[in-house]
Amino acid sequence: MRLKTEFWIKAYLRRVRSLGAFAAVLHHGDDDNGIIYVKLNRLDGSATLFGPAPPSLDRDADGDDERRFVRDHKPGTLIESEVDALVNRHRDFDPDIWVVEIESRDGQHGLDDWFVTPNQDR
Secondary structure, three states: OOHHHHHHHHHHHHHHHHHHOOOEEEEEOOOOOOOOOEEOOOEEEEEEEEEEEHHHHHHHHOOOOOOOEEOOOHHHOHHHHHHHHHHHHHHHHHOOEEEEEEOOOOOOOOOOOHHHOOOOOO
């Protein structure tokens, strides 16, 4: 059974802050089943966007229905305005999404336990 989105977000924010990074909710989506996007702002004008993994990658080997994340664009970083444009496009399509921004110069995003790499790197 998957955790409600609001509960998952609260735990994730605590996790990121415990790593020494700043985290904030930019857009509050549906509390129960909202899709989550994580914007990693490296504070140098570059950013990366992580979004939900495709359904084929969303379950682990045990069949656990935990959230999984993938990079939402080509490998590497983009300039922050490009990531913001991607976020706006997702919000236009689905206003119930959650958007969390992480500010971390060293790229610490706290998604390691939920990150999958379908032919791309972190």
